[in-house]
Amino acid sequence: MSLLMTGGTGFLGLHLVREQVQAGRPVTLLAHAGGTPAFERVERFLDATGTPVPEPLDRLLSVVDVDVRLPLLGLTADDARVLALEAEELWHVAASVVLDGRDDHVWQSNVVGTENVLAFADLMPAGAVFRHVSTAFVAGKVRQGEIREADTAGTTAFENTYEHSKHTAEGLVRHWAKQRDRSALVLRPSILVPGADTVTASPEHTLRTVSRIIDRILTRASTSDSRLVLRVGADPRAHLNLVQVDWAAKAMRLLGERVRTDVVTAHVVHDKDVPVRTISAALEDTSHVRLRMMPAAPHDPTDTESYFHRRAAGFLPYLFHRRHYDTSLTRRLLPDLPAPDQVDRDHLRRCFAVPAEARA
Incomplete structure (x- = not known):
């Protein structure tokens, strides 16, 4: 059984992959083809950050080329079924964070992409779990006060299409999980910034x-x-709430290990703005x-x-x-994780x- 992940070569994704392979967990990247091969990107990142892994990387990491904007992620029905049936866990990290007005691109990637990933997840075994990386900015144009995980379902006004698309995608995930009686963890990071092991050649943030x-x-x-x-x-x-990407990735991995049932939403944010x-x-x-x-x-x-x-x-x-953001759930689930x-x-x-x- 393996862990599948979309978006594993992005700014957050590379750190999430590192968290898993460093712990000896096999990961299959569902990677968008084009540019530098995904395996090479991960290998370069691990080398640049001096990350030790318990065994050769090619035993822990494999890559399947996909396109989340296509039905079944662009795979044949047989290939999709075989891949999904071997999955214990699926992390949907891929997203467009473009903020300069390319609204159609953002919607296709974040909403249609999530619909396609969920349709693929339907093929996974009944006990497989789903992890969806959203954003704390699904709170939209609420500019003051405390934002709680349960307060944003009815949000209708947003600062940009990115927020709207991620809010819509969250709704899709919750509806799918409840309809299919699946476990889903919705993770809401704030603005991610480089951490202590800043790599100048890392993806854009x-x-x-x-x-x-x-x-x-x-x-x-x-x-x-x-x-x-x-x-x-x-x-x-x-x-503004800015949180180091390496801390956020560790928190997400731990939350993924400790949430195995129900539909749970957790803010992954800094305790100080x-x-x-x-x-x-x-x-x-x-x-x-x-x-x-x-x-x-x-x-x-x-x-x-x-x-x-x-x-x-x-x-x-x-x-x-x-x-500011309520973090009571994350603190309760991760009492042993030091603050960033x-x-x-x-x-x-x-x-x-x-x-x-x-x-x-």
């Missing part, structure tokens, strides 16, 4: 995406000023830009500001968030850094 947009703006801008000023709508009292002012300061430390916070986006944006607002449209609403280190300004500088090879 949200803060690096923002930094990359800034880098492009500075390349395009023609100004003699030492710093380029960008006006943005923001609440100076706002704060990061002020937006600290995030802004770290960004300014690593680039020649200054963010000027205003009560709302400027009504007369410069061309540069318009470009920034368009490219970062999905992220900018978070600069008004002052909410504080995400401070120095840590954020490393998160925003864009490697020279990525700037080329």
Whole structure:
């Protein structure tokens, strides 16, 4: 019996794979074909992070090329059935986190993809369990107060299509689990950032995406000023929940081991938020830009500001968030897991850094 995983070569997925193979658990990656082969990506990541595994990687890791946007993940009916019947556990991690307006792509990947993965999961043995990586941002436009796991089912207003798609996918998972009498664990991480073993060549994450947009703006801008000023709508009292990806992956693995029945939803978040002012300061430390916070986006944006607002449209609403997340379930299930280190300004500088090879 094996553990199947979609999205195993993404920013979170690589850390989840590492958690499993380091524990000697066989993993079959349901990987999207194209680019660097999935096995090679995992091997490079494990080498770069100095991760020991108990036996040769090719005994613990196998790869099946799929496309979650297609029925049966693009597999033949026979191949899908054989693969599913050998599964003890299926982790659905694959998702599009694009925040710049490619709404059709996001919906196809996150909603249609989840529908197809669930149809594949129908073929698994009755005792097999399902793990779905969602996001804490299914809470949508609720910008203040405490967000509890059970409070978001009726959410109808969202900051971007990504949130809406992940909220819809959660609903699909819960409905499937209850209709099929299956166990499903819905995991809701907040904004994932690199941890202690930051690898510069790791896949894109949200803060690096923002930094990359800034880098492009500075390349395009023609100004003699030492710093380029960008006006943005923001609440100076706002704060965001950022959690280290390695800590989140460990928490998810442990939750997966301890939740084997029912349909359970758990926030996987940091116990301390990061002020937006600290995030802004770290960004300014690593680039020649200054963010000027205003009560709302400027009504007369410069061309540069318009470009920034368009490219970062999905992220900018978070600069008004002052909410926090209930973690009572995660703390109850994982009383022995130490809290993650504080995400401070120095840590954020490393998160925003864009490697020279990525700037080329």
